[in-house]
Amino acid sequence: MPKHSLRSGLLAERSALSRNAWYLSSRQAQLNLLSLDEYAMAETVALYAPAHNETDTEFIMSDAMNSGKRVLYPAVCGNRMVFRCVENSEALKKGAFGILEPCSNGVDHQADEADLIVVPGVAFDLVGHRIGYGKGFYDRFLHQSRALGHLVGLCHDFQLIDSLIPADVHDIPMEVIVTDARIVRTPHVSAEK
Secondary structure: OOHHHHHHHHHHHHHOOOHHHHHHHHHHHHHHHHOOHHHHHOOEEEOOOOOOOOOOOHHHHHHHHHOOOEEEEEEEEOOEEEEEEOOOHHHEEEOHHHOEEEOOOOOOEOHHHOOEEEEOOOEEEOOOOEEOOOOOHHHHHHHOOOOOOEEEEEOOHHHEEOOOOOOOOOOOOOOEEEOOOOEEEOOOOOOOO
16 A cells, blocks of 8 residues: 555544543553563663653653653754754643643754654554655754664554555665564664664
């Protein structure tokens, strides 16, 4: 199935989630992510602010901050994305595309400064390929660094599909996909990690 058809179908399904279904799925997916060794060992965690019924990350943020981890969130600056440190959820304000992001006067951090990067997506497959919204922000951002932290895709279980997603040369695969129902380790674990 072409990426655009898959994207529109899954976006419609995600958009149709009730508030309760979204909350329960998000809560369990976050608990599953918190059980990862990669999360336990990470000193710096990069999260995202959910939009359009994406799996929430608020519980992860709270746990990370209570555990003394440094927490980064993405901010879109023109056609590029950076990470900025966040001390609490009040530090996030509506930015590009109406998505919450850190204020513009924070220090920019690159991808290699995070030990664990939690990546949103519209769809993931079992080998770690991902479909985003099609703007390429995460792929461009992750390509800027040779030494990446662990890449973890976070989504609702219906967004993890059995068929292979057509991968482009610039696509960076995830090491782990976490949903409310399962944790899938992909074949794309870097030898350096």
